[in-house]
């Protein structure tokens with residue numbers, strides 16, 4: 001009966017991992033690294049929690065065994081430390097791997113303001129092209145987003161393409177994202193910035209051909 005319930009619940013549980021704003025449904029290499037790190041952290045947390053529960057059960061059931069040194073040092077200390085060091089190492093590796101570098105990656109600008117965005121990329125003629133609702137990026141290659149703000153602190157986030165980074169007035173932060181293939185992705189402001197915060201949603205359009213010949217006009221946005 002338990003097995004039947006588990007099988008019946010599986011689609012619902014797995015479906016929760018997908019969606020336009022899910023970090024667990026990556027649309028490119030950077031987001032995939034972050035998703036794997038998340039699963040690794042979840043596995044580590046589950047292992048440590050299980051260990052604590054086992055030690056708790058031993059402590060209540062057989063006090064002598066729970067007090068034995070090899071349980072306390074071997075599992076209680078070294079096991080937990082190994083898991084935490086592993087997760088920390090993986091976090092550093094993922095962060096270092098996806099940090100923006102001066103490697104010729106395409107750069108586009110994201111300018112936040114209460115309450116909206118202004119995105120700028122270089123057009124086919126080399127002139128800057130600005131769009132207030134859509135961020136245009138090339139598909140299949142890393143892209144660095146140069147993020148800043150005009151007024152208060154906002155935060156740029158496209159969960160399916162990469163990490164999250166604050167937009168700070170007077171400062172230009174750089175975030176690397178990547179879309180594996182052409183398509184449309186959802187983004188949002190991830191830092192509460194006032195009454196219109198919830199409306200600071202935007203689209204990311206990943207293009208096969210870059211620069212895009214004719215970006216769609218802003219007024220077509222939903």
Ligand SMILES: [Cu+2]
Nearest residue numbers: 189191193197
């Ligand atoms: Cu906001």
